[in-house]
Amino acid sequence: MPGENLTRLEAQERRAVVDTQSYAITLDLNRGAEVFGSRTVVRFTATEGASTFIDLIARDVREITLNGRSIDPAVAFADSRIALDGLAATNELVVDADGVYTNTGEGLHRFVDPVDGEVYLYSQFEVPDSRRVFAVFEQPDLKAEFQFTVTAPAAWKVISNSPTPQxxxxxxxxxxxxxxxxPRISSYITALVAGPYEATYSELTSASGRVIPLGVFARKSLWQHLDAxxxxxxxxxGFAYYEEKFSYPYPFAKYDQMFVPEFNAGAMENAGAVTFTETYVFRSKVTDAVRERRVVTILHELAHMWFGDLVTMKWWNDLWLNESFAEWASTIATAEATEWTAAWTTFNAMEKTWAYRQDQLPSTHPVVAEINDLEDVQVNFDGITYAKGGSVLKQLAAWVGVEAFFAGVSAYFAKxxxxxxxxxDxxxxxEATSGRELTAWSKKWLETAGVNTLSPAITEGSDGTISRFAVVQTAPADYPTIRPHRLGIGFYxxxxxxxxxxxxxxxxxxxxxxxxxxxxGQKRPDLVLLNDDDLAYAKIRLDERSLQTAIDHLSKISDPLARSLVWGAAWDQTRDAEASASDYVDLVLRNIGSETESTTVRTTLAQLQLAxxxxVAPEKREITRIKVADALWDLALEAPSGSDSQLQFATAFAAAAA
Structure with a gap:
């Protein structure tokens, strides 16, 4: 029995039989605290005489009618599926059911605010959970028009993908x-949000000349804290940046952003109706790293309106591409369109650090994972999907050239x-915009696991100039792929x-x-930095002279991205037992007080604690812990009062002293 699973083969077989036109979904949210009424009218074409199934998870199914013919729910409905036999060329299916509210962030989530007793609802349908609210062919390549009719308390606000009517x-x-x-969209990006949400509204003019209504929503008890x-x-x-770079106007009628309670993820890219975790409603002082991350998340979800919503993967094996593109696009947009100009530094310190860590675990896997069914999707929502994928896309943009990359993406959206x-696709x-052949590139980068290591091989002449310089590339024994890289080399x-x-x-x-x-012929520098500007996805090594220069003088580099790369290289060498952990501790304590980038500070302090x-050698650990705690306390005292750095140093001291 399939239970709640769906295999890729089943989805392909169903897609060969069925093509969906529209859904008319009527929901009654006045049925109490446990269930809601759900009536779905689906119009679709099919191979005449064929059989298939539609997906539904419901407490009770009261009526199933296919082309005017009544079907017994007791016979047809089982294991999250309704069997459909004897299909016509053109079909109308009616399903009347009782859906169940959840408190697990799937389907239609129901939350009672402990502050004032108000009830709030929101949907979360990715990956396979719109079927918890209405009958649906639950796979991304069966797009359709979705029309919602919702009955709810009159005092509520009700938001969906289309503009809210009177x-x-x-x-x-x-x-x-x-x-x-x-418009024709996939079921997993449909949305319903309902409750006594507070809201504020605005608008903007799209590149197409259309006026796009904007809304920001949160529950009443948090509204005072939201900087809408x-x-x-x-x-x-973000709108201005993406419309220019993508050469394609915003594809939906409006754009609402809702901060919802008990949300399982950071955000969800429902078409025109994005939901965010309430963690991004700041009720007390937070670090700049957290504030910047909220901006990246806002722009990540906005990027999905084009890549993911306008153009959608056929099956979940390309989910990585959805998320990786949005991660790359939101970072470049943050760096180039907002005040957070060091966003690529943050990306290096957080996303790439996460990716390198995940890629060296036994659980690593290729970026393009084999997704044979829905259960495989959940296993692969990880740092490879998001962080390595985004890093590899950054390398791809460097490999083909950023202008050619955007030109290719624009053509992709239009087509x-x-x-x-x-x-x-x-x-x-x-390939057309860059002239680069990408089949071999894709195979090496996307179909194999593991991270390469790049080291400088330098021969110095008697006059202090370089007589030979080479980049040595190695790969782990379990994943021995040697890959092509586009990268910079910097002399400092x-x-x-x-x-x-x-x-x-x-x-x-x-x-x-x-x-x-x-x-x-160049004079050997004090510090050689492979992957200068951070184009490549690879661990880099510092030669002995460069590492000592970093220990003594890292804080003297003005470019935060270059500093982040050196921090990361020193950490990788320490983690891989190619450099002394005591030297790493010294590097951090000598230089972290001058570090200006919040995420770099946060990541480095966490690595300092681990080192x-x-x-550190067992016999030196106690004295090193004391040394670290004392230094962090001094750094907290020396930092400007109330500053981001003081908060980070004080927090790290508390952890070190515990």
């Missing part, structure tokens, strides 16, 4: 909202609007009180050894 008053304090149909004007500001900046695609457009030299970049080259690195003749507690 409600029709009913009896006993109820009202009915009849929404316009959506700031959310609108970042939204406008496949409101349709479904596979990875190869995007690669075809990128001490100049008074600064450690400045004095030379930079960018090149393709491929194979076990890549000679770099452009660096021959002191687990990597």
């Amino acid at each position: 409600p029709e008053p009913g009896d006993d304090g109820t009202a009915t909202w009849t929404f316009e149909p959506t 004007d700031y959310v609108f500001e970042k939204t406008r900046q 496949h609007e409101f349709g479904n695609t596979e990875l190869t 995007l690669l075809v457009e990128l 030299n001490l100049d008074g009180s600064s450690l400045v970049r004095t030379h930079h080259v960018e090149l393709d690195v491929d194979g076990d050894l890549t000679e770099v003749p452009d660096l021959v 002191a507690n687990a990597y």
Whole structure:
């Protein structure tokens, strides 16, 4: 019995038989605290005489009618499926059922605010949970128009994918909202949010000339803490950036953003109706790292309106591409369109650190994972899907060139609007705009696991100049793939009180050894930084002289991204037992007080604790812990009162002293 699972083969077989046109979904939210009424009218074409099934998870199914023919629910409904036999060329299916509210963040979640007793509802349908609210062909490549009619308490606000209509008053304090149909979208990005939410509204003018209504929502008891004007500001900046870079106007009628309780993830990209965790409603002081992350999340979900919602994967094996593209796009948009100009530094310190860690665990897997059924999807929602995928897309953009990358993406949106695609569809457009062949690149980067290590091999002449410079690439024994990389190499030299970049080259690195003749004849610098500008996804090594320069002078580099790369390289060498943990502790304690990037500070302080507690030689750990705690206390006292750094140092001290 299938239970609640669905295999890829079943989805392919169903797609070969069925093509969906529209859903008319009527929901009654006045049925009490446990159930709601759900009536679905589905119109679809099919291979005449064929059989298939539609998905539904419900407490009770009262009526099933196919083309006017009544079907016994007791016979047809089992294991989250309704069997459909004897299909016509054109079909109308009616399903009347009782859905069940959840408190687990799936389907239609119901929350009672402990502050004031108010009831709030919101949907969460990714991956397979719209079937908990209405009967649906639950797979991303069966797109359709969705029209919702919702009856709820008249005092509530009701939000869906289409603009909220004026409600029709009913009896006993109820009202009915009849929404316009959506464009053709996948079921997992449909949405329903209902309750006495507070809201504020604004608008913007799209590149197409359309006026796009905007809304920001939160529950009453949190409303005073929500800085909605700031959310609108970042939204406008994101709209302008994406519409220009994608050369495609915003594809939906409005854009609402709702901060909802007990949300399981950071956010969800429902078309025109994005939901966010309430963690992003700040009720007390938070670090700059958290504030920046909220901006990246806002722009991540906005990017999905094009990549994921307008153009959607055929099956869940390309979920990584949805998330990776949104992660890459939101980071570049944050860096180029908002005040958070060091967003790529944050990406390096957080996303890439996460990716490198995940990619060295026994549980690592290729970015393009084999997704044979819905259960496989849940296993692969991880740091490889998001962080490594985003890092690899950044490398892909560098490999083909950022302008060619955006041009390819624009062509992809225009060609496949409101349709479904596979990875190869995007690669075809990128090959056309860049002239690069990407089949071999994709196989090495996306179909194999593991992270490469890049090290400098430097021969220095008697006069202090470089007589030979090469990049050595290695791979772990379990994942021995040697990959092509586009990367920079930076030379940094001490100049008074600064450690400045004095030379930079960018090149393709491929194979076990890549000679770099452009660096021959240069004076050997104080610090050599492979992957300067952080284009590549690879661990990098610092030679002995560069590591000592970093320990003594890292804080003198003005570029926060270069500092983050050095922090990361030193940590990787420590973690891999190629550098002393005591040296890493010294590096951090000498330089962290001058670090300006909040996420870099947070990541480095966490690694400092791990080095002191687990990597330093056992006989030195106690004295090292005391040394670290004392230094963190001093740093907290020296930091400006109430500053982000003081909060981080004080928090780290509390952890070290515990």
